Amino acid sequence: MSENVTLPQQGAKQQGEALLKVEGLQKHFPIYGGFPFKRQVGAVKAVDGVDLTMFAGESLGLVGESGCGKSTTGRLITRLLEPTGGKIEYAGQDITHAKRKQLAPIRSEIQMIFQDPYSSLNPRQTVGTIIKSPMEVNGINPPGGREKRVRELLETVGLNPEHYNRFPHEFSGGQRQRIGVARALALQPKLIIADEPVSALDVSIQAQVVNLLQKVQEEMGIAFLFIAHDLAVVRHFSQRVAVMYLGKVVEVADRDSLYNRPRHPYTHALLSAVPEATVDGPQRERIRLAGDVPSPINPPTGCRFRTRCWKAQEKCATDEPPLVQISGNAEGHLTACHFPEEPTIKGGKEVVLDPALASLESDSK
């Protein structure tokens, strides 16, 4: 390849045109302070320039550590939050600042599954009322009546249709999350934002819910934006994966490329943190980062990861790396890095950035 950088051709092999297109999405939460009159003294840049493209029927995983803006991104796309900047395009229609009335026809097509099954269901309403409410709000009367539809949905998500008149507190966490899934499916959406749908659940229940979501996704052809911090779950669920760090997407690729041939140092670090079950077998690289994620109030200049990156150089502090397809990447594999890593996770590469940990390990050797 002669050129070092090619223009982003995100998911060119994907079918059809983009269902959802997010460009430079920003959400800054203002911080007020001062005396005697409060004024804005700063902003938490929770999401600061996210680019994503989703196609109909595909499932995109969004991973990153706590506080990197994954959930905020999800809530911006469902328009629960008002974006500060950027653009959200759904099926060719700009919905970035659409009002409630303008959003009404789209609401039924974008649904959300929440993280906490204990707070996402109204404790004062029966399961039937909860699942029925999307149809009531949007004035939809399915053939055979709403109650019949609710019973069908309950059956779809693996609950007894007889549970129609029960209250959420009579169910376990996994069952509650199934109710949440049924509510999201009630309007036959085209896109579901799943905001860490299994991270509040027991590990044994996680598998059931993930399999349910997968079944739903495949059978109904719904596109999923699957927000999670569990890399194994995302690997199981998503065809494409986007990695976020401090309000920005640093790497997007199809599942195999990202998990086997990651380029961004942060993706390497993230993947090397997944615990390994095998003792023998090829040695994987081990990277341990030092310090905390920098404050999103005052993020580092240039590349955001440079404060914790072992490859950081002068250029990283001045130039912000664009999210592009760098040389050696498969099509649709975008990385935002000036000095990408080798596309492998093999080999016993050891990077220990934490000085205390490094001295501890050298002593024991």
Added chain:
Amino acid sequence: MPEPYEKGPYEKGPYENPREAIAPTGAGGAMDLAMSEAETLDKRETEPTGEEGTPPGPGGRPRSLWTDAWHQLRRNPVFLVSSLLIAFLVLIAIWPQVLTDADPLRCDLAKSQEGSEPGHPFGYDTQGCDVYARTVHGARASITVGIAATLGAALLGSLLGGLAGFFGGWGDALLSRTADVFFGIPVVLGGLVFLSVVTSTTVWPVVGFIVLLGWPQIARIARGSVITAAQHDYVQAARSLGAGSGRLLLRHVAPNAVAPVIVVATIALGTYIALEATLSFLGVGLRPPTVSWGIDISNAAPQIRNAPHMLLWPAGALSLTVLAFIMLGDAVRDALDPKLR
């Protein structure tokens, strides 16, 4: 010397290991116990059609927070005693004739400050009126003021506080500061100023004054609990479905925010009754010929050494009423607070 421990005859049999109270295997063993426990739990989990979770069908009325609260209240002696007392007080407030035929306004000065006698168990006051009749008839004023003031303050306070908490912004700031201003008015001083210019002899000026000073307390509670309830994911979920503010407030926020308001209002009811008595004692609350415990206490106070019965009966009735309502509020709070269950 005893035999070596391992060979002791009592060590044989199913209890090989004395530390295991339940034999590890066999009928009734630990495994069986675990299995049976697991089974019952499992049954409840997957199809809770047991004794508790009665019919799961469409007609079944499952347990909600309110039915749970009612179940707990019915077994709470504090609730039973206080609600019986309140029922009795409401009864005599509506029909004082049930307990006495005597007219509280018919007085005989010849019997001034006399003690009890047959037919007049509480004796007479300075004016020679029957203390028993006046105490019974005094319930009406207290209960009316208490209930009307609580209803008014609760409705006004929860409406304003709820809207302010839900919508926030400058309306919220304005309301919070207004509430602070009303909090700053000393109750007794405010009463002396406001009510001394009123000439009406009905209970309504007093009710109005208590509502005026009482709504900020309810509004604060309502605002706080609405803010808490509005942050739950189910409100966000409803919003993401496209539900409007009215639907969010009525269906999702209000039902989940009303419990603290009910509790505070029930407890406040008792204090409002005491406040009415205080204002009447000071001569600015209810006026004669209205019969009120506060007025009677006020009239009896200077004579406490000569005729303590004149003071003790209405004061006792007042304390009992306030206590009953505060106890009721306490019991309701315990029942509605899921953290205490």
